[in-house]
Each structure stands twice: as structure tokens, then as C-alpha cells.
Amino acid sequence: MSAVVDTHGQAHGDDHGYHPSGIMRWITTTNHKDIGTLYLWFSFTMFMIGGAMAMVIRLELFSPGLQWVNPDFFNQMTTMHGLIMVFGAIMPAFVGFANWQIPMMIGAPDMAFARLNNWSFWLLPFAASLLVISFFTPGGAPGVGWTMYAPLTVQMGVGMDLTIFAVHLLGMSSIMGSINIITTILNLRAPGMTLMRMPLFCWTWLITAYLLVAAMPVLAGAVTMTLTDRHFGTSFFNAAGGGDPVLYQHIFWFFGHPEVYIIALPAFGVISQVIPAFSRKPLFGYASMVYATSAIAILSFIVWAHHMYTVGMPVAGQLFFMYATTLIAVPTGVKVFNWVATMWRGSLSFETPMLFAVGFVFLFTLGGMTGLVLSLAAVDIQLHDTYYVVAHFHYVMAIGAVFAGYAGVYFWFPKWTGKMYDETLGKWHFWLSVVFINITFFVQHFSGLAGMPRRVPDYPLMFETWNKISSIGAFGFGIAQFLFLYIIIKAIRSGEQAPERPWEGADSLEWTHLPTPAPHHSFHTPPVLK
Numbered sequence: 001m002s003a004v005v006d007t008h009g010q011a012h013g014d015d016h017g018y019h020p021s022g023i024m025r026w027i028t029t030t031n032h033k034d035i036g037t038l039y040l041w042f043s044f045t046m047f048m049i050g051g052a053m054a055m056v057i058r059l060e061l062f063s064p065g066l067q068w069v070n071p072d073f074f075n076q077m078t079t080m081h082g083l084i085m086v087f088g089a090i091m092p093a094f095v096g097f098a099n100w101q102i103p104m105m106i107g108a109p110d111m112a113f114a115r116l117n118n119w120s121f122w123l124l125p126f127a128a129s130l131l132v133i134s135f136f137t138p139g140g141a142p143g144v145g146w147t148m149y150a151p152l153t154v155q156m157g158v159g160m161d162l163t164i165f166a167v168h169l170l171g172m173s174s175i176m177g178s179i180n181i182i183t184t185i186l187n188l189r190a191p192g193m194t195l196m197r198m199p200l201f202c203w204t205w206l207i208t209a210y211l212l213v214a215a216m217p218v219l220a221g222a223v224t225m226t227l228t229d230r231h232f233g234t235s236f237f238n239a240a241g242g243g244d245p246v247l248y249q250h251i252f253w254f255f256g257h258p259e260v261y262i263i264a265l266p267a268f269g270v271i272s273q274v275i276p277a278f279s280r281k282p283l284f285g286y287a288s289m290v291y292a293t294s295a296i297a298i299l300s301f302i303v304w305a306h307h308m309y310t311v312g313m314p315v316a317g318q319l320f321f322m323y324a325t326t327l328i329a330v331p332t333g334v335k336v337f338n339w340v341a342t343m344w345r346g347s348l349s350f351e352t353p354m355l356f357a358v359g360f361v362f363l364f365t366l367g368g369m370t371g372l373v374l375s376l377a378a379v380d381i382q383l384h385d386t387y388y389v390v391a392h393f394h395y396v397m398a399i400g401a402v403f404a405g406y407a408g409v410y411f412w413f414p415k416w417t418g419k420m421y422d423e424t425l426g427k428w429h430f431w432l433s434v435v436f437i438n439i440t441f442f443v444q445h446f447s448g449l450a451g452m453p454r455r456v457p458d459y460p461l462m463f464e465t466w467n468k469i470s471s472i473g474a475f476g477f478g479i480a481q482f483l484f485l486y487i488i489i490k491a492i493r494s495g496e497q498a499p500e501r502p503w504e505g506a507d508s509l510e511w512t513h514l515p516t517p518a519p520h521h522s523f524h525t526p527p528v529l530k
């Protein structure tokens with residue numbers, strides 16, 4: 001097989017002269033850049049849909065009592081908000097980055113399995129459609145929470161089955177994408193590109209891909225057992241039939257905790273590219289970053305029951321999961337230390353990508369700190385299912401992962417499109433986002449400590465002030481994201497020509513152990529696969 005990639009990012013290989021345009025180009029594309037673009041636009045679309053659901057949630061919680069939606073629909077909103085944001089928005093965003101960047105970073109002409117790559121992406125719209133269609137089935141979407149705990153799932157209507165099939169499709173997509181990433185990194189590196197010379201983003205994705213291959217089938221098993229409990233007379237999670245609903249929680253969280261790092265590790269990878277570039281220094285402690293990432297990945301498989309301290313676990317079990325969980329703070333601390341040490345005495349500049357990256361380091365660490373608080377079994381039993389938990393994981397996800405995503409888009413946008421975005425508007429996008437999202441989630445620590453339960457559409461009067469502040473922050477953050485859409489469309493349509501090295505001497509390849517190629521080497525003169 002031979003494939004050549006021209007400067008417009010179009011692949012010309014064994015395609016027998018087939019060059020579709022318009023919609024057919026996007027449906028049939030096997031080009032990693034096209035597929036990366038598809039992933040990123042899909043991700044942003046899902047981000048806005050999941051965000052609209054968050055707006056419904058915050059609107060209802062603006063005041064005590066029931067104003068806008070009934071409790072059942074509220075539960076459907078929290079469920080679909082979670083599923084869509086995790087599987088539809090955040091994960092595909094980082095797969096989009098992987099598609100764009102990994103082949104260019106390691107000097108490969110494309111992903112290893114180009115057609116599998118196409119199929120990995122095109123499963124996603126079908127999965128998302130199943131989730132949306134579930135709203136229009138009798139009984140609506142399942143209001144069971146994104147964790148889909150048994151035995152509640154058994155009572156739900158056909159919307160539950162659609163959700164289960166959606167999870168199957170999402171899992172297939174992730175597993176195929178991971179196989180592609182692992183194979184590409186292990187087999188298609190350019191000569192001289194040893195593993196320990198790869199940009200750290202490639203390392204974090206290599207490790208994430210192994211996490212996905214190990215964790216996604218476990219989730220598929222959990223929802224398949226739910227399916228057979230619902231329709232085929234099994235009793236995996238039904239105590240009346242000899243099963244155990246707590247078994248579901250064990251299986252789900254054996255997937256669910258690694259899932260946290262499936263999201264976080266690629267975010268760490270993006271940050272590890274952006275911070276060295278805007279510090280004009282190589283990443284501090286490259287090897288320790290690789291080992292810390294691996295350590296986090298391994299530890300992530302032995303901490304799952306810290307989500308289940310209240311199920312009646314023996315004290316010995318609580319202690320094991322508590323100590324194992326607190327241990328993760330060590331490699332995570334190594335990473336934060338290295339990012340700060342990279343900036344230390346660097347030639348810093350604060351364009352939009354760096355602002356989002358520094359915001360990430362500070363706010364993700366804050367979310368990590370509350371994670372440490374929640375890892376303590378004695379504390380967690382008090383805070384379980386309160387808004388303190390909601391605040392914690394939104395600092396890690398809604399702020400951490402999303403900020404890393406924005407850092408990556410602004411950082412690589414000039415390289416991807418050859419155009420510059422409006423830096424002033426980009427900075428506005430950052431400052432509006434960082435202010436409003438902290439207004440949204442910081443106060444939830446307080447309502448949570450005061451005992452406000454999560455996943456409830458109504459609450460006592462005493463929680464009203466914190467909820468009003470939180471809702472105002474959420475509306476502001478939501479509106480600010482339209483500014484991002486405007487910035488991107490404006491840049492694509494009428495952005496200025498991007499300079500060869502948009503970041504004043506800094507370049508993502510330059511500072512990350514590549515054997516100093518010409519800037520944008522693989523963008524303009526890609527290697528040819530024989």
C-alpha cells in the first residue's frame with residue numbers, strides 16, 4: 001500500500017481515483033485529519049446539547065419548589081447530561097486531538113487502520129441518536145442517572161434498552177479507536193522516534209488506549225447483564241432471584257473509575273504540550289511524567305469501591321480503597337509539580353491556549369484536592385450524594401477536561417487550518433469561562449457541605465442562595481461558549497494567515513523531544529509510507 005498526503009490534508013492512496021466532495025467526502029473519509037475534524041465538531045455539538053440539558057437543570061434549581069419541569073423529566077435531564085457529556089462530548093474531543101496530532105507527532109502518514117478509523121467515528125452519531133430517540137419512547141429517557149444503577153434500571157421503559165444499545169455502540173467505537181491508536185504508536189513511528197522521545201501527548205494517549213481496551217468491555221458487560229435481567233429472565237442484580245444489586249455497582253465502577261483517567265490522561269497530555277511551548281522550555285521531568293501517567297493508570301483499577309463506601313462494606317474494605325485512592329495523589333502531584341517546574345524561570349507568555357492550560361493546572365488540582373477529601377471513607381459517608389461530590393467531579397470534568405480541550409483547540413488551530421483566531425476574543429472567552437464556571441461550581445461545595453442532595457429537582461429554602469448563584473454562573477458559562485463558536489467560525493472564514501510559527505518561537509514539536517524537524521515538518525512534507 002502506498003499513501004501520500006498532500007498539503008491540503010487529502011489522502012491519495014489506493015483509492016482508484018475516487019475523490020468524493022461535499023457530504024460524501026466526510027462520510028467516506030479515511031484521512032486522519034478529516035476524521036479528527038469530524039470528532040471535534042461532533043464533540044462540540046454534543047457539548048452544546050449536553051449543556052442545554054444542564055441549563056434545564058440549573059433553571060429548575062434556580063428556586064426551591066417545582067417550576068419548569070416535573071421530577072421525572074428532571075431525572076432524565078441529569079441522566080442524559082451525564083452520558084452525553086462523558087461519552088459524546090469529552091471523550092470524542094480527545095480522540096479528535098489524537099487523530100489530528102498523533103500521526104504528525106510520530107511521523108506517520110496516517111492512522112494504522114484508516115477505514116477502521118472512519119467506522120469508529122461514524123458509530124458515534126448512531127449512538128447519540130439512540131440516546132436522543134429515547135426521549136420520544138413511552139416513558140421517555142431513563143431517569144436512572146448516568147451510572148444506571150440496578151435495580152432501578154429494571155423498571156424503566158424501552159428508553160432504557162435504547163440507552164444500553166447506545167452504550168454498546170459507544171464502547172465499540174472507543175475500543176476500535178484505541179486499537180488504532182495503540183497500533184499506530186507501536187508500529188508507525190518514524191525512524192529515530194523511540195518511545196521515550198515521543199511528545200508526551202502520544203504517551204498519555206497510548207496509556208489511555210490501554211485503559212479503554214481494559215475498561216470499556218466491563219461497562220458493556222454491566223449493561224448487557226442489565227439487558228438480560230430486563231428481558232431474558234436472569235437475576236444478576238435482582239435479590240429476589242438470588243442476585244445482588246451491589247454487584248452492579250462493583251462492575252460499573254470497575255469501569256467508572258478508570259473512565260475518570262480515560263478522560264483526564266489525554267487532558268494531561270494536551271497540557272504537557274501547551275505549557276512547555278508557552279514557557280519556551282522543554283517539559284520538566286519528561287521520564288517521570290511517563291512513569292507517573294502509567295502509575296495513575298495502574299492504580300485507577302484498584303480504587304473503584306471508593307464510590308461505594310455507603311453500601312455496607314467491611315471496614316477493611318473501606319480502608320483498602322481509601323489508602324489506594326489517596327496513593328493516586330502521589331503521581332498526580334508529580335505531574336502538577338512538573339508543570340509548575342516547566343513554567344519556573346521560563347520565558348512565559350499568556351496567549352489563550354496558555355491561559356486555559358494554567359487555568360487547568362490550578363482548577364484541576366483544586367478538583368483533585370476535593371477528591372482527596374472524598375477518598376476518606378469517614379468523610380465520604382457524610383458527603384455521599386451531596387452537591388460536594390457534584391462540585392468535585394465538575395472541577396475535574398467540566399473545568400479540567402473542558403479547559404484542556406479549549407487549550408488544545410486554540411493551540412493547534414493555526415496548525416490545523418493555517419488561519420489565526422482572534423486573540424482578543426479568545427482571551428475574552430477564557431476570562432468569561434473561568435469566572436462563570438467557578439461561580440457555578442465553587443458554591444456547590446458550600447451547599448454540599450450543608451447537606452444539599454444531588455439529583456433532586458427541589459430543595460429546602462436554606463439552600464436557595466447557593467443555588468441561585470450557581471444557576472447564574474451556569475447561564476453565563478453557557479452563553480460564553482457561543483463566543484467560542486463565533487471565534488472558530490470567524491477564524492475559519494476570514495482568519496488571518498497563520499505565521500509559520502504562530503507562538504513566537506515556541507512550537508509544540510520543538511520542546512518535546514522530537515529530533516528537531518523543520519517547523520510543521522509533517523504538515524507540509526509528510527513522509528511517504530512504502
Ligand code: CU
Pocket residue numbers: 256257260303304306307
Ligand atoms: Cu473514582
